[in-house]
Amino acid sequence: MKIVLLGSGNVATHLAQAFVAKGEEIVQVFSQNLNNAKILTDGVGGEPIDDLAAINYTADLYIIAVKDDAIESIANGLSLVNGLVVHTSGTTDLHTLSSKVKHAGVFYPLQTFSKTREVSFDQIPLCVEATDDIQLSILRNLALKLSTQVYQMDGNQRKVLHLAAVFACNFPNHLYALANQLLQQHQLDFEIIRPLIKETADKVMVNLPENMQTGPALRADETTLNKHFSMLNNMPELQNIYQTLSDSIKLMPK
Amino acid sequence: MKIVLLGSGNVATHLAQAFVAKGEEIVQVFSQNLNNAKILTDGVGGEPIDDLAAINYTADLYIIAVKDDAIESIANGLSLVNGLVVHTSGTTDLHTLSSKVKHAGVFYPLQTFSKTREVSFDQIPLCVEATDDIQLSILRNLALKLSTQVYQMDGNQRKVLHLAAVFACNFPNHLYALANQLLQQHQLDFEIIRPLIKETADKVMVNLPENMQTGPALRADETTLNKHFSMLNNMPELQNIYQTLSDSIKLMPK
Numbered sequence: 001m002k003i004v005l006l007g008s009g010n011v012a013t014h015l016a017q018a019f020v021a022k023g024e025e026i027v028q029v030f031s032q033n034l035n036n037a038k039i040l041t042d043g044v045g046g047e048p049i050d051d052l053a054a055i056n057y058t059a060d061l062y063i064i065a066v067k068d069d070a071i072e073s074i075a076n077g078l079s080l081v082n083g084l085v086v087h088t089s090g091t092t093d094l095h096t097l098s099s100k101v102k103h104a105g106v107f108y109p110l111q112t113f114s115k116t117r118e119v120s121f122d123q124i125p126l127c128v129e130a131t132d133d134i135q136l137s138i139l140r141n142l143a144l145k146l147s148t149q150v151y152q153m154d155g156n157q158r159k160v161l162h163l164a165a166v167f168a169c170n171f172p173n174h175l176y177a178l179a180n181q182l183l184q185q186h187q188l189d190f191e192i193i194r195p196l197i198k199e200t201a202d203k204v205m206v207n208l209p210e211n212m213q214t215g216p217a218l219r220a221d222e223t224t225l226n227k228h229f230s231m232l233n234n235m236p237e238l239q240n241i242y243q244t245l246s247d248s249i250k251l252m253p254k
Numbered sequence: 255m256k257i258v259l260l261g262s263g264n265v266a267t268h269l270a271q272a273f274v275a276k277g278e279e280i281v282q283v284f285s286q287n288l289n290n291a292k293i294l295t296d297g298v299g300g301e302p303i304d305d306l307a308a309i310n311y312t313a314d315l316y317i318i319a320v321k322d323d324a325i326e327s328i329a330n331g332l333s334l335v336n337g338l339v340v341h342t343s344g345t346t347d348l349h350t351l352s353s354k355v356k357h358a359g360v361f362y363p364l365q366t367f368s369k370t371r372e373v374s375f376d377q378i379p380l381c382v383e384a385t386d387d388i389q390l391s392i393l394r395n396l397a398l399k400l401s402t403q404v405y406q407m408d409g410n411q412r413k414v415l416h417l418a419a420v421f422a423c424n425f426p427n428h429l430y431a432l433a434n435q436l437l438q439q440h441q442l443d444f445e446i447i448r449p450l451i452k453e454t455a456d457k458v459m460v461n462l463p464e465n466m467q468t469g470p471a472l473r474a475d476e477t478t479l480n481k482h483f484s485m486l487n488n489m490p491e492l493q494n495i496y497q498t499l500s501d502s503i504k505l506m507p508k
Contacts, residue, residue: 168454
């Protein structure tokens with residue numbers, strides 16, 4: 001497949017590398033910053049461009065991997081292409097594309113990407129959606145080349161999944177960072193808490209989290225909850241988080 | 255070493271199994287419920303007892319692994335023993351024991367235990383503290399038999415670590431459960447989000463979490479934050495958590 005990539009950020013970079021590794025061809029990389037496009041084409045091949053007027057009209061697939069609020073304007077520049085145009089956003093409607101281009105779809109990889117960290121796509125859930133069954137089938141087959149976990153879902157489900165991912169990834173990572181803040185204040189290294197973080201995640205690989213909850217809030221151990229609360233007297237923000245999440249744990253059905 | 259175990263819960267069970275696997279001897283298990291003591295001694299050996307008056311006075315080590323608020327009354331029953339008496343609590347002062355018994359210490363394993371899940375102690379941080387250097391050395395050597403990660407720390411540091419563990423384990427697990435609540439409401443299986451949870455934890459095994467944050471709050475992406483917020487209009491509790499944690503992410507130094 002001949003692929004044009006629109007975007008040069010984390011998702012664009014990881015997707016391009018994964019496609020090339022599977023034998024697909026990147027024919028162009030578009031970025032508003034030509035240098036960023038060049039950095040990516042240096043690694044994966046193709047022509048770097050910074051002008052949508054220079055877009056190749058004969059590619060099979062156009063992947064828009066840019067910030068959500070830039071998707072629509074890029075789609076405007078692709079109204080003449082015949083290939084399938086997809087975006088990689090968890091929160092953007094398929095309609096944002098299908099109202100502008102002939103064949104539209106969504107190719108949403110559910111993962112947290114950092115440029116400095118290698119990811120293997122094998123285990124990354126890929127969520128696909130398309131305007132018709134033929135395009136959907138093209139997209140599914142392409143997704144299955146990268147990953148064993150391919151899910152077809154509608155836009156509403158995808159948005160819920162994106163929101164759930166904030167709860168399951170962004171928020172836990174922030175809580176790790178707050179834990180580290182506490183540790184550092186008392187000359188304790190983050191290293192000491194890593195096995196606990198790993199085990200907490202490992203547990204829910206084979207169990208449901210609602211069955212794995214532990215800690216003072218679950219036990220309604222008010223003595224410990226009060227001790228912790230007073231330890232945070234000088235950190236009202238952490239105290240508020242502690243209270244909010246402990247209250248929520250108490251409300252969970254047992 | 256001859257060990258008397260006071261308690262028959264998760265921590266007591268896992269510790270007993272780990273000690274026996276390393277060739278130590280469990281001479282007694284005390285529980286207020288004799289049947290619970292028997293269940294444990296059936297697996298690890300020793301005499302089950304439910305009366306502190308029947309305690310063996312010649313053991314080397316007495317491990318109090320009970321709920322925090324029961325530690326003091328158990329310690330009262332051990333005032334005549336010569337061996338080292340330790341508790342396994344993250345939040346209880348050493349003084350709670352040292353005011354009652356001759357030789358006192360703390361042996362706090364930093365991990366989340368479930369009875370149904372095997373744990374390997376090799377990688378579990380063990381935090382030790384004792385009333386004097388001789389007892390501390392005994393405790394360190396014993397801990398090193400179980401784990402490569404043995405930390406000596408004072409009670410204040412241990413309490414901070416316990417609090418940090420709530421942020422790094424109990425709260426993230428609860429957020430996984432809330433994510434699952436969202437998924438289930440829309441016929442999505444928890445399976446789909448497991449790779450994301452795993453990668454989020456894996457990332458901080460080799461990086462610091464403050465450098466690994468991703469998501470709409472970090473990018474101050476108000477469009478997405480507002481979309482998510484309205485999706486939670488019918489779930490005020492989750493909406494409150496979403497707002498509280500997003501605000502906190504925005505406040506983190508970049």
